[in-house]
Amino acid sequence: MYVICKVDEKKCNGCKLCIWACPDPNVIVFDPDSKKISIHQARCKGCGLCVAACRQKALEIDAV
Ligand code: SF4
Ligand code: SF4
Numbered sequence: 001m002y003v004i005c006k007v008d009e010k011k012c013n014g015c016k017l018c019i020w021a022c023p024d025p026n027v028i029v030f031d032p033d034s035k036k037i038s039i040h041q042a043r044c045k046g047c048g049l050c051v052a053a054c055r056q057k058a059l060e061i062d063a064v
Helices: 017-021 049-053
Strands: 003-007 028-031 036-039 059-063
Touching (some): 003 036, 017 028, 017 049, 049 059
Antiparallel strands (some): 003 059
16 A cells, blocks of 8 residues: 545645645646646655645545
């Protein structure tokens, strides 16, 4: 079991705060078409910094 971050796309407003908060590059990416972010879950280490940064409460850490 490991932890990864998930995004609720209905809540995401595309502000990109989570991208700046994430310590690793290219984990969270902005999709210019949908104007929302997506997360490369294989690269996410579950640190939770993006969850703390999101003002929309669109992110959560989940165990898989
Ligand atoms: S900080 Fe939250 S609302 Fe902003 S882009 Fe990231 S997930 Fe979306
Ligand atoms: S939990 Fe950490 S590593 Fe994963 S996307 Fe959020 S800030 Fe990046």
